[in-house]
Amino acid sequence: MDIMAHSLWSLVLLPGPPSIAKVVLGIAPDAAVFATSLTVQALKGKMQPGFKTRQEMMEWYHRKENRWVLNLYKWTHSLIIWVLLLIPLFAYYFFFRNQVPWYLLAAPLHILMDIPTHDRNSFPVQFLNPFSKFQFNGLHWSKPLVFIGNYVLIIIVIYFRIFVIRK
Numbered sequence: 558m559d560i561m562a563h564s565l566w567s568l569v570l571l572p573g574p575p576s577i578a579k580v581v582l583g584i585a586p587d588a589a590v591f592a593t594s595l596t597v598q599a600l601k602g603k604m605q606p607g608f609k610t611r612q613e614m615m616e617w618y619h620r621k622e623n624r625w626v627l628n629l630y631k632w633t634h635s636l637i638i639w640v641l642l643l644i645p646l647f648a649y650y651f652f653f654r655n656q657v658p659w660y661l662l663a664a665p666l667h668i669l670m671d672i673p674t675h676d677r678n679s680f681p682v683q684f685l686n687p688f689s690k691f692q693f694n695g696l697h698w699s700k701p702l703v704f705i706g707n708y709v710l711i712i713i714v715i716y717f718r719i720f721v722i723r724k
């Protein structure tokens with residue numbers, strides 16, 4: 558899913574007022590991968606090539622020298638990793654600060670949304686990594702119907718959140 562949709566979903570689904578933390582955690586699984594990839598390219602003195610098609614892009618990522626990006630993506634899109642990272646943080650805020658840090662759930666939410674909106678050919682989400690290579694062959698988020706449907710759903714949920722739930 559695109560970064561804008563991830564940010565909006567984090568803001569509308571998680572309880573509490575809008576915050577930068579929700580957006581940051583909501584895009585973290587992608588940002589960690591693509592910011593690192595862009596930095597590595599810049600350090601190599603190269604620009605990330607512009608891709609005309611998704612297939613062309615995936616061929617580039619499957620090249621031997623770029624395959625680490627796909628690998629890193631598997632780790633940042635693992636629910637197992639996020640649960641292990643977040644449980645101690647969540648427990649700390651909950652038990653010692655008397656707060657429920659909802660924003661932390663933005664990262665696992667990102668993965669739950671990516672699972673059905675990625676297919677085997679374009680950054681499949683191996684959400685049980687490293688224990689299982691299982692991938693769900695979903696409908697890619699860039700397909701026009703999925704893309705438009707996603708934003709329509711976001712608008713409906715924003716409407717409900719603002720006018721119906723008022724929280």
Ligand SMILES: [Zn+2]
Pocket residue numbers: 558586587634667671
């Ligand atoms: Zn993602």
